[in-house]
Amino acid sequence: xxxxxxxxxxxxxxxxxxxxxxxxxxxxxxxxxxxxxxxxxxxxxxxxxxxxxxxxxxxxxxxxxxxxxxxxxxxxxxxxxxxxxxxxxxxxxxxxxxxxxxxxxxxxxxxxxxxxxxxxxxxxxxxxxxxxxxxxxxxxxxxxxxxxxxxxxxxxxxxxxxxxxxxxxxxxxxxxxxxxxxxxxxxxxxxxxxxxxxxxxxxxxxxxxxxxxxxxxxxxxxxxxxxxxxxxxxxxxxxxxxxxxxxxxxxxxxxxxxxxxxxxxxxxxxxxxxxxxxxxxxxxxxxxxxxxxxxxxxxxxxxxxxxxxxxxxxxxxxxxxxxxxxxxxxxxxxxxxxxxxxxxxxxxxxxxxxxxxxxxxxxxxxxxxxxxxxxxxxxxxxxxxxxxxxxxxxxxxxxxxxxxxxxxxxxxxxxxxxxxxxxxxxxxx
Amino acid sequence: xxxxxxxxxxxxxxxxxxxxxxxxxxxxxxxxxxxxxxxxxxxxxxxxxxxxxxxxxxxxxxxxxxxxxxxxxxxxxxxxxx
Numbered sequence: 381x382x383x384x385x386x387x388x389x390x391x392x393x394x395x396x397x398x399x400x401x402x403x404x405x406x407x408x409x410x411x412x413x414x415x416x417x418x419x420x421x422x423x424x425x426x427x428x429x430x431x432x433x434x435x436x437x438x439x440x441x442x443x444x445x446x447x448x449x450x451x452x453x454x455x456x457x458x459x460x461x462x463x464x465x466x467x468x469x470x471x472x473x474x475x476x477x478x479x480x481x482x483x484x485x486x487x488x489x490x491x492x493x494x495x496x497x498x499x500x501x502x503x504x505x506x507x508x509x510x511x512x513x514x515x516x517x518x519x520x521x522x523x524x525x526x527x528x529x530x531x532x533x534x535x536x537x538x539x540x541x542x543x544x545x546x547x548x549x550x551x552x553x554x555x556x557x558x559x560x561x562x563x564x565x566x567x568x569x570x571x572x573x574x575x576x577x578x579x580x581x582x583x584x585x586x587x588x589x590x591x592x593x594x595x596x597x598x599x600x601x602x603x604x605x606x607x608x609x610x611x612x613x614x615x616x617x618x619x620x621x622x623x624x625x626x627x628x629x630x631x632x633x634x635x636x637x638x639x640x641x642x643x644x645x646x647x648x649x650x651x652x653x654x655x656x657x658x659x660x661x662x663x664x665x666x667x668x669x670x671x672x673x674x675x676x677x678x679x680x681x682x683x684x685x686x687x688x689x690x691x692x693x694x695x696x697x698x699x700x701x702x703x704x705x706x707x708x709x710x711x712x713x714x715x716x717x718x719x720x721x722x723x724x725x726x727x728x729x730x731x732x733x734x735x736x737x738x739x740x741x742x743x744x745x746x747x748x749x750x751x752x753x754x755x756x757x758x759x760x761x762x763x764x765x766x767x768x769x770x771x772x773x774x775x776x777x778x779x780x781x782x783x784x785x786x787x788x789x790x791x792x793x794x795x796x797x798x799x800x801x802x803x804x805x806x807x808x809x
Numbered sequence: 810x811x812x813x814x815x816x817x818x819x820x821x822x823x824x825x826x827x828x829x830x831x832x833x834x835x836x837x838x839x840x841x842x843x844x845x846x847x848x849x850x851x852x853x854x855x856x857x858x859x860x861x862x863x864x865x866x867x868x869x870x871x872x873x874x875x876x877x878x879x880x881x882x883x884x885x886x887x888x889x890x891x
Contacts, residue, residue, distance in 0.1 A: 635855035646851035648830060649880075694811060694828045696880045697857040702810060704824060737851055793851045794844055 385580035388491050406572055407579035412586050415622040416444045418776060419614050421591050421637055422629035423447025424456035425567070425762060426754050428574035428585075429769020430627060430776070435581035437770070438777035443583045444623075446616060448590035452571030455631045458731030459762040460654055460688035462667050462678060464501045464562035466521050466528045468513075471787040471799055472740070473524045475767055478784065482766035483565055490573035494565050495681065499666050501562025502539055504716075505530075506551040506672040514557040521559075531558045540666050542717045549715060551672050562667060564678050567762055574769070590617045594626055594640040599748060605642030611750035625776055627752045632697070632732020634755035641751045645742060646793050647734045650691035651698070652759055653705040655728035657720075659683035673712040684726065687713060691733050691759060701728040733758050738798035743772065743788045744781040752776055753790065811883050813876060818869035829863040831855070832875055857881045 386404050396403060418434060420427045423445050434440040447453075463483055465476035487494050505511040514530050521528035533545040536556045545553045579585055591614050599609020613622035628637045632649045659682050669676040674690045687709055692702070706728060714721055735758045736742060742756035754772045757764065771782040781789055787799050811823035831853060836845045854860070859879050866872050878885050 633857075635853065636857055639854070639856075644848075644852040644854070646853065648853055648855050649857075694823055694883075695830065695855070696883055698881065698883050704810070794847055796843070796847060 385491070385577070406576040407585055409587065410584045412444065412584065412589065412616075412618060412621060413442075414620075415613075416584070417442040417623065418444075418625045418627065419621055419623040420445045420627040420629055421614070422454070422631065422633075423451040423575070423585065423587065424454050424629065424631065425452070425570055425574065425765030426456075426631075426757070426768050426772075427627070427629035428571060428578055429765050430629060430754065430772045431583045431769075432574045432578040432581070433770045433773035434776060435578060435583050438773055440773075440777060441582035443578075444586055444621065445578070445583060446586045446589045446591055446614070446621075448588070450587050451575050451585065452568055455731045455733070455757075455761055456567055456571050456765070458654065458729055459567055460676060460678065460686050461564045461567045461762065462501070462562070462669075462676065462688075463496075463565055463763040464559055464667075465526055466501070466503070466517055466557060466559040466562065468517050468520060469799060470520065470524060473521060473526060475784055476764060477524065477526060478770075479764050479767035480561060482770065483570075486570070486573065486766065490577045492569055492573035492576065494569040494573055496563065496565045497681070498561055498563040499678075500539065501559040501667045502536065502669065503557040503559070504536070504543075504553050504668065504670045504672075505555045505557070506553060506670065508554070510671060511555050514555065517557055526559075527561055528557060528559045531556055540664060540668055542663055542719055543668065544716065544718055551670070551715060564667060564680070565762075570762075570765065586618075591615070591637060591640070592617060594637070594751070595620070595622075596641060596748060596751075599642055601642040605640075605748070607642070607747040609642070609748050611641065611748060623750075625750045625752065627754060627772065627776060629754045629772075631734050631755065631757060631761060634734045634753070638753065638755070641746075641748050643746050643748055643751060643753070643790070645734075645753070645755060645790070646736050647742070647756055648695045649697055650693075650695050650733050650735050651730045652689065652691045652733045653701055653728060653730045654686065654688045655706060655709060656680075656687070656726050657685040657723045658726050660685075660723065668716065670712070670716060673715060675709060675712045675716070677713065677716075685720070685723065691735060692730075695735075697732065699730045699732060701730055733761075735759075737793075740799040741768070741788050742790050743768065743785040744775050744790070745779070746790055811878075811885070813864055813885060815864075815866045815869055815872070816874050817872055818866060821866070821869060825866075825868040827865040827867045829865055829873070832861045832863055
């Protein structure tokens with residue numbers, strides 16, 4: 381039975397301000413049941429969104445989200461919070477545009493301010509070939525009805541006055557792909573919004589619960605795992621849970637979970653580092669991305685500059701930051717914006733990315749009945765969170781891959797039908 | 810910083826070399842089925858622990874060699890030529 385959710389409103393804010401009463405907890409910490417209709421592994425944006433849409437759109441509320449740490453502690457809390465839909469392939473464009481729509485109505489639907497700021501998105505071109513790819517992307521985007529166009533350096537300067545658009549730099553700015561609907565969202569709020577809404581609909585959020593094995597029967601591999609088998613449950617550090625459906629939403633750890641079901645993935649795990657400066661007066665009105673310089677930057681509402689880069693070349697599960705990263709980042713950022721040379725970095729961190737060979741996700745049904753994947757999101761998982769949740773929920777509820785994710789199923793690797801999205805990855809990899 | 814022992818050039822910062830990923834056995838191209846070949850091309854074990862992987866000494870002797878690395882800690886052992 382769904383509980384009545386606590387509504388946030390201006391009236392409640394005044395009431396709590398005057399009475400100094402405690403706000404109710406955003407979600408509960410239930411005891412695990414012995415069985416669920418669906419168990420979702422991974423309590424980030426993707427897992428929570430899948431749980432929310434399963435409960436809301438398909439009436440499946442006997443669902444558990446199991447998370448080995450705390451909600452939003454992985455990639456969902458470590459990304460640089462940029463959203464956009466100016467991708468290179470029609471498949472990618474259709475997918476991410478739906479995600480942007482969902483982000484746009486999210487604050488209303490989840491009754492939580494996710495601070496979605498559609499401030500525009502600039503992808504800088506420093507070479508003729510990059511400029512050509514921008515034109516290509518702009519045309520693909522326009523054909524799909526996405527607001528996207530190539531602008532010249534003077535217009536770039538108008539959009540982001542702090543950029544150095546002179547011709548004397550090592551990587552002169554020759555133009556940019558301008559995408560006005562792109563922007564930034566507060567990523568923690570998205571996690572909390574989905575968690576709270578899913579909890580109100582009856583979904584169990586089981587934190588500090590680590591899956592140690594996926595129980596299968598009938599498969600070709602050892603212990604009934606692998607192709608042709610079906611899922612019967614999961615083993616966790618808090619006991620076994622029986623379930624006919626398991627969803628893998630674990631980003632950087634996706635291979636480890638998937639190997640438990642005997643489904644090898646085309647994924648390698650790489651850390652991606654990011655950093656944030658001390659806050660200052662807002663001077664950067666748009667999101668700026670430079671592929672050649674391996675950097676993207678935006679300024680939060682608090683005034684901090686948030687920098688991201690490409691993934692580290694060495695695949696590892698270790699998430700410590702490196703000096704090489706900050707050195708390189710500083711050099712590249714100062715080339716774009718010489719005026720910020722006196723700013724200090726506040727902190728740097730790193731998150732794990734599940735990289736696929738074609739820079740596209742692996743989603744939907746697998747060769748094991750009842751085992752679903754929503755992985756391979758690499759460096760672009762956050763911006764797809766809502767639509768991934770929506771389409772995965774449909775896939776789980778109907779047992780068939782939703783139309784939007786059909787190009788992204790795992791069978792594309794055995795059939796040799798990869799999706800070429802590398803050209804539109806945020807920065808060169 | 811990860812220090813990798815090149816069999817020719819000795820200990821080098823990993824940024825001097827190119828990691829080529831985990832060692833996957835290459836099937837015989839003349840007899841392998843399409844699915845075996847694509848499994849070799851794309852699917853990876855990607856473990857969090859000891860893995861045997863290939864590195865390329867990009868800025869040094871340009872030799873390919875294998876090492877063992879723990880992907881959870883980045884500890885390295887057994888530098889050897891293939």
